[in-house]
Amino acid sequence: MSFISRGFKGRGRREGAAGRLPPGQYLEHGFPVLSAGPTPHTPLDRWDFTMVGQVDQVRRWTWDEFLALPAETITRDIHCVTKWSKLDSTWTGVSVDTLLDGVETSADYVLAFCDGGYTTNLPLEDVTGGKAWIAYAYEGQPLAPAHGGPARLLVPHLYFWKSAKWVRGLELLAADQPGFWESLGYHNRGDPWREQRYWGDE
Amino acid sequence: MGAVPSRLSWRVATVRAVQPETQRVLSLVLDVPGWDGHQPGQHIDVRLTAADGYQAQRSYSISSAPEDPAITITVERLDDGEVSPYLADVLRPGDGLELRGPIGGWFTWTTQDGGPLLLVAGGSGLAPLMAMLRHRAARRSTVPVRLLYSSRGFDDIIYRAELDRLVSHDPDLAVVHTLTRSQPPGWTGYARRIDGAMLAAVAWAPEARPLAMVCGPTPMVEAVADALVALGHDPGRIRTERFGPTGG
Amino acid sequence: MDAEALRLDGNAAAGLLDQIFASEVTTVRGTCAGCGRTSSIGALLLYGGAMGAVLRCPGCEAVVLRAAAIRGRYLLDLRGAAHLELRDGA
Ligand SMILES: Cc1cc2nc3c(=O)[nH]c(=O)nc-3n(C[C@H](O)[C@H](O)[C@H](O)COP(=O)(O)OP(=O)(O)OC[C@H]3O[C@@H](n4cnc5c(N)ncnc54)[C@H](O)[C@@H]3O)c2cc1C
Ligand SMILES: [Zn+2]
Numbered sequence: 001m002s003f004i005s006r007g008f009k010g011r012g013r014r015e016g017a018a019g020r021l022p023p024g025q026y027l028e029h030g031f032p033v034l035s036a037g038p039t040p041h042t043p044l045d046r047w048d049f050t051m052v053g054q055v056d057q058v059r060r061w062t063w064d065e066f067l068a069l070p071a072e073t074i075t076r077d078i079h080c081v082t083k084w085s086k087l088d089s090t091w092t093g094v095s096v097d098t099l100l101d102g103v104e105t106s107a108d109y110v111l112a113f114c115d116g117g118y119t120t121n122l123p124l125e126d127v128t129g130g131k132a133w134i135a136y137a138y139e140g141q142p143l144a145p146a147h148g149g150p151a152r153l154l155v156p157h158l159y160f161w162k163s164a165k166w167v168r169g170l171e172l173l174a175a176d177q178p179g180f181w182e183s184l185g186y187h188n189r190g191d192p193w194r195e196q197r198y199w200g201d202e
Numbered sequence: 203m204g205a206v207p208s209r210l211s212w213r214v215a216t217v218r219a220v221q222p223e224t225q226r227v228l229s230l231v232l233d234v235p236g237w238d239g240h241q242p243g244q245h246i247d248v249r250l251t252a253a254d255g256y257q258a259q260r261s262y263s264i265s266s267a268p269e270d271p272a273i274t275i276t277v278e279r280l281d282d283g284e285v286s287p288y289l290a291d292v293l294r295p296g297d298g299l300e301l302r303g304p305i306g307g308w309f310t311w312t313t314q315d316g317g318p319l320l321l322v323a324g325g326s327g328l329a330p331l332m333a334m335l336r337h338r339a340a341r342r343s344t345v346p347v348r349l350l351y352s353s354r355g356f357d358d359i360i361y362r363a364e365l366d367r368l369v370s371h372d373p374d375l376a377v378v379h380t381l382t383r384s385q386p387p388g389w390t391g392y393a394r395r396i397d398g399a400m401l402a403a404v405a406w407a408p409e410a411r412p413l414a415m416v417c418g419p420t421p422m423v424e425a426v427a428d429a430l431v432a433l434g435h436d437p438g439r440i441r442t443e444r445f446g447p448t449g450g
Numbered sequence: 451m452d453a454e455a456l457r458l459d460g461n462a463a464a465g466l467l468d469q470i471f472a473s474e475v476t477t478v479r480g481t482c483a484g485c486g487r488t489s490s491i492g493a494l495l496l497y498g499g500a501m502g503a504v505l506r507c508p509g510c511e512a513v514v515l516r517a518a519a520i521r522g523r524y525l526l527d528l529r530g531a532a533h534l535e536l537r538d539g540a
Pocket of ligand 2: 482483484485486487507508509510511512
């Protein structure tokens with residue numbers, strides 16, 4: 001019924017990625033840039049990362065303090081809701097577990113906030129237990145501003161809009177609060193394997 | 203005008219002709235069923251669908267005048283692009299092409315909008331401005347127009363012969379070329395990127411309140427718009443159409 | 451490359467916006483709730499790529515209007531617009 005463009009294959013491929021592509025996704029070998037706003041350029045001496053909201057005490061790290069935290073290097077597949085997936089991307093950063101170590105909280109949700117005003121919301125359990133990082137290097141190089149540098153949230157098991165670029169902190173919340181795209185029709189959780197793209201997806 | 207409900211539904215056009223323009227640019231002449239006209243400067247969205255359901259969508263300006271019976275888009279082929287090489291290399295007369303439009307009422311000009319009109323283009327950014335020039339010629343309008351057009355080399359000038367022809371019998375139209383990468387022997391025209399000094403020389407003075415339409419690759423459009431404002435032109439009289447990161 | 455290199459003119463979002471408004475929308479004038487500057491929608495700065503249209507004020511870069519097409523539904527967020535002005539016969 002729907003129109004097929006004769007001879008068009010496009011960059012989108014599914015071959016050669018058996019079992020690793022969630023439904024509706026295609027392989028991408030580049031690293032497309034998608035942004036809701038201009039690229040901020042916060043000088044590192046003015047950068048900090050804070051843990052605020054429902055915490056016994058606000059936690060704050062300067063850039064140097066952040067780099068001194070124990071780091072992990074991980075290799076993961078990433079999946080963008082605009083249908084590209086990139087396999088085996090390698091990141092270095094601090095596990096959110098490390099940042100939450102010793103923090104007393106009754107929160108069930110977090111809202112990541114960023115330079116430029118972007119936000120994204122997640123259940124606390126999606127950023128704990130070795131599932132999320134604040135990444136500052138990509139493929140061994142400092143994370144480029146276009147890709148969220150100096151640091152971005154990395155939550156590879158959810159659609160990539162949850163991996164907020166230019167992240168500056170996490171607000172711990174008792175009640176869920178939809179972020180930038182989650183308040184414009186995008187799914188609240190965004191699990192690519194369940195194809196949770198939009199409001200109303202199961 | 204007004205709201206035509208079906209206007210923005212996707213429909214399948216038929217490629218009537220594929221015309222090479224330069225080594226890297228070609229025009230596609232399209233028959234669109236139920237097409238009820240456009241305004242010079244408007245664009246269409248093109249959507250390609252692979253057999254496995256994969257889709258890619260891009261915008262292309264209409265380069266033909268509303269007075270033409272068929273619509274034409276003029277596409278620059280980007281070697282590493284996804285959509286433009288398909289349009290350039292694969293499409294043949296008789297093929298279908300899914301599109302919606304015409305779209306956009308902001309970056310448009312008709313003879314009723316008057317002048318003086320300053321057109322500034324880089325590379326394939328000429329396409330929507332060409333629709334304006336063709337419309338103006340079809341209407342035998344005498345609105346004063348100056349086109350400043352930046353191309354890489356002499357052979358990259360799109361519609362060179364047609365522009366020459368339009369200028370040759372129209373005292374109210376001026377076309378100024380600049381060639382940024384290579385110039386033929388004996389070239390006496392500009393040979394650099396468009397800058398404030400070039401705009402000061404080619405454009406009307408700000409007091410003449412020209413309407414400026416600027417189109418091309420994003421960095422070029424931003425540089426030209428900034429330079430016009432710096433020269434004292436009213437930002438409210440400058441309209442821009444960015445084609446994206448490259449494209450020129 | 452910075453996100454600024456990828457932004458387009460609001461006019462490029464007309465395909466999506468016209469589906470919502472059903473008539474030409476890029477000449478509608480919107481006033482930024484942040485700084486009060488009035489711009490035609492076609493002259494706002496377009497970000498958001500394939501996820502949706504994020505139209506920002508050319509004066510202060512605040513979000514004036516957001517729109518997304520979600521499986522046959524359209525969502526429009528005008529929180530950043532103090533008001534929109536539409537004219538007859540435009
Ligand atoms: C309103 C509007 C009207 C347009 N009208 C025309 C027209 O009349 N004629 C015309 O030829 N084009 C026009 N364009 C541009 C057109 O829509 C396409 O962008 C262009 O054809 C390239 O598409 P592509 O799929 O071939 O290339 P893509 O696959 O999209 O790639 C484009 C090029 O830019 C580079 N690129 C893309 N993204 C990035 C990035 N993030 N970082 C670095 N490089 C990047 C790629 O490497 C490639 O070289 C218009 C665009 C708009 C918004
Ligand atoms: Zn503003």
